[in-house]
Amino acid sequence: MSCILHIETSTSVCSVAVSEDSHVIFHDEAGLAGNEGENQAGKGNAAERLGSMVDAALSFTDSHAIPFDAVAVSCGPGSYTGLRIGVSMAKGLCYGRDLKLISVPTLELLCVPVLLAEKVLEGNALLCPMLDARRMEVYAGLYDRALRPVREIRADVVDTNTYKEWLDERPVYFFGNGAKKCMETINHPNAHYIDGVEPLAKWMQPLAEKRLLQGQTEDVAYFEPFYLKDYVAKMPKKLL
Missing domain, CATH: 3.30.420.40 (ATPase, nucleotide binding domain)
Structure with a gap:
């Protein structure tokens, strides 16, 4: 090994x-x-x-x-x-x-503790790790549970519609030090937030x-x- x-x-x-x-x-x-x-x-x-x-x-x-x-x-x-x-x-x-x-x-590294946690994620769930940037900006990616990229990493300005196309289809878990901005802005039934992920x-x-x-x-x-x-x-x- x-x-x-x-x-x-x-x-x-x-x-x-x-x-x-x-x-x-x-x-x-x-x-x-x-x-x-x-x-x-x-x-x-x-x-x-x-x-x-x-x-x-x-x-x-x-x-x-x-x-x-x-x-x-x-x-x-x-x-x-x-x-x-x-x-x-x-x-x-x-x-x-x-x-x-x-x-x-x-961002891929941020997903590891979420996948290893005891919490069971839905089979079609997406993972959205985020790093904080200035104002309402974050640097984020979207991955499936196999850590296959669903969307490329890019800078996003967070508003109520930023991730709507994915939230309308399946659960999305937001975490990382940029996720707090989503918690305060996105109120969608498929939006879930995980605290304390480093x-x-x-x-x-x-x-x-x-x-x-x-x-x-x-x-x-x-x-x-x-x-x-x-x-x-x-x-x-x-x-x-």
């Missing part, structure tokens, strides 16, 4: 995990100051927090003589500073230890392991994450 170091820094929670043979054997998390508008001191704090957590993970695996096969990192969308720090750390480890690099989409490193294992087994790894030299600004650039001018 495989041993993978997981790094997640796309939102205000920084987390690191280690998985071996499909089991999470190490996990740590902390609040992260990394946001779009943070100052240089905040950036240093974010890098320091992540660095100490990665050091702890490496000490744990080294003490147990567990060799790594790959590093998995959240690839966005997400905070510019957070993603940049996380990806830089992951690439440095891959270079230094000659490891493979795996990228995990942040994209944590400990949930990356099934997604990262699947990509590793399928040979879906990144070119360490050229890999870049998908920043929130990349989605803003694709928005119609009237929404900006």
Whole structure:
């Protein structure tokens, strides 16, 4: 099987995990100051927090003589500073230890704890993970229960009709730090909201392991994450 170091820094929670043979054997998390508008001191704090957590993970695996096969990192969308720090750390480890690099989409990662929860979702239900943006904007995707994309990831301005075409057909579960905007705006009988879902490193294992087994790894030299600004650039001018 495989041993993978997981790094997640796309939102205000920084987390690191280690998985071996499909089991999470190490996990740590902390609040992260990394946001779009943070100052240089905040950036240093974010890098320091992540660095100490990665050091702890490496000490744990080294003490147990567990060799790594790959590093998995959240690839966005997400905070510019957070993603940049996380990806830089992951690439440095891959270079230094000659490891493979795996990228995990942040919104897909958000779906994992929802699918693993005890709550039984309807067979035709859709999952709508969301990341908060400015004003009434969110960055969202739509997935079925097999994590097949139903709609591409894009920036949405939330109003009562934003997801109406899907809500009229089946249940849709909204979660992530952008879902609060939907809770206050969308009142549809098929709209369901799940609180407290964060994209944590400990949930990356099934997604990262699947990509590793399928040979879906990144070119360490050229890999870049998908920043929130990349989605803003694709928005119609009237929404900006």
